[in-house]
Amino acid sequence: MRDSKNGTRRPTIKDIARESGYSKTSVSFAFNNPSRISEKTRDQILKTADRLGYIPNPMARNFSLQRHLSIGFLLPQMVQYSLKNPYTLEVIAGIGGVCEKMGYTLTIIPPLHKSLALAVRNAAVDGLITLGSQIDSDIITVMQTRLLPFVMIDGPSDEKTSSIYIAEEEAAYTQMKIALDYGHRKIAIIGLASATFAIDEVSESVSAKRMQGYHRALREQGLDFTNVTTMVSECSLEDGRQAGRSILALPSLPTCVVTMSDIVAIGCITAFREAGISVPDQISVVGFDNIEEASTITPALTTIDQPATEKGRMGAKVLFSMIDGTEEEPVHHLIEHRLIVRDSLAPR
């Protein structure tokens, strides 16, 4: 006897059938296919259902219909990092907007026992959107084995799976180039710490591609990575602040910090301000993402705009087209990026 604390049990379709004197079938029709039964029958059933406080069990319904009415978003990292990164949040908002329109819920899927693959195995969703490069082949295998439609945003590129991406190398090149064009030669780069988790196909990771872009820009000036200081940071305000402090602790202060993430850039600026170092007078900072806060902070951030919400929206749209069977072939969407020049970068 399946009952709740107070001894009551939710009425099932069977209870309504018995109580109203009709069959399970008719009760089901009363709710989902009114034209299939007479109006009088429908009224009686509905009245009975109302009297007993019947609400169809969503799980049973979904199980029978073989659908979840929810899509999943695979958190790239632990919750404490992922959900503190405005970029991720903007992507989620983009996905959420489409879900709302489609009448779906959005399931946020954290790693299960530290394992993303395990979380994907158990995820009760109709499709999955991933973000970032730490999607290894294990995870992809699970999704494919489950025949689960999925779209990768900023993921490792693969012809056979749908993806939403920007020209990472080109964007990073542009970002570094503007710093160099402004005369900076003593540069610190803050990369993405999470990228260190990417096991296979390292060269396909977002971090690696951007590094290639940086390298190209440096090379054009006759420089290479030996001329710059490189460090990594998690994508959160607090970690960015820490990174900023590390830079302040360097034997000699760089004139420009190039980060792979706005939130880290903002953290740096905060750290610099706390130390009484003026941005951009004493040190310039360049960000990446163009999150909303980039324009409200002082100084406003010079950064690369990649429309995060749009990425999420596009990813969700593609996923839904796969779910409803409209789209058969994997699609690849290149999202435009652009340089946003604001105040945090000043000439050397």
Next chain:
Amino acid sequence: MRDSKNGTRRPTIKDIARESGYSKTSVSFAFNNPSRISEKTRDQILKTADRLGYIPNPMARNFSLQRHLSIGFLLPQMVQYSLKNPYTLEVIAGIGGVCEKMGYTLTIIPPLHKSLALAVRNAAVDGLITLGSQIDSDIITVMQTRLLPFVMIDGPSDEKTSSIYIAEEEAAYTQMKIALDYGHRKIAIIGLASATFAIDEVSESVSAKRMQGYHRALREQGLDFTNVTTMVSECSLEDGRQAGRSILALPSLPTCVVTMSDIVAIGCITAFREAGISVPDQISVVGFDNIEEASTITPALTTIDQPATEKGRMGAKVLFSMIDGTEEEPVHHLIEHRLIVRDSLAPR
């Protein structure tokens, strides 16, 4: 015949049973109750499962076990607002952290066909967390009818349902009082637009309680609402910016803006900066929430700290204790708030 595009079908437990020569029961035991069968049998079954690429169907599993392994977060408003409000996001992050620890996913539930109650009816979750005051009696009725455990954060107070809250009236009083103490008399209040949706028990809404606090502080100075300009704004940066522009358009500029939300305060400051109005020299701004950005913006925001992440964490903990049956009685957690004095408020 249920099959995917390429004509394949996911193998079920039955297929593994047939293929391995054992029964469904044994296959189930092989995965969930190894001690129940011999090692040899288990090996053979597992090998077969592996060969066929069998992954237990999560929906069927959950249905059989009568649980979802997911809790829901009911979005107070449309996605475009809710997920653009850092306060909401911090609450979500708090909930998410607990979910991760418990091995649960977090289902973000937007209104379905504009209706929150309908969304709750269909939500495939083991419990629900609500945020804000627009939880009307319809929604509560649905949750109770479904025997769904739920916790309300910042919700309308009700003895019989679990809640997480702060002393709204007192906090608002403190917030207004500091503005008055600094000598401000020409004040604009920006309230919560969403509060207008709260149908019943209006006096219980967060917005109403805070207004009472404002009123008390004003009264102590011999003032009342006729002395202040009141307007409302959605909780997003952009709407806050709009509100700021409205204030600039006022016949005479107030000396201080008291907002019910940091993100709106930041939006205002942005609008003021765009108009060349200096904060706090020409106009002061006081916020509410103490979101992370409050400390990074220039000028740093004077605000009321209410630990959003902690609220989410606490709400989730309470909910899980209800789900696993530990907690029988409704619990009510009062979370501490405090005044944070920073730079956006200056003496008149």
Next chain:
DNA sequence: TAGAGATAGTAAACCGGTTTTCATGAGGCG
């Protein structure tokens, strides 16, 4: 060596809906 108990396996019920298939009766039409 009979009986008890442990071990290993299976059949069938169950979770709560949806949907296919079938039965019955009424009405329409030639």
Next chain:
DNA sequence: CGCCTCATGAAAACCGGTTTACTATCTCTA
């Protein structure tokens, strides 16, 4: 009047797992 069609309702299969209850065999002990 006989046949066909349509309207209405119900029985039963199905979705894919888990779990209870039962059986058969093997082992140990008195």
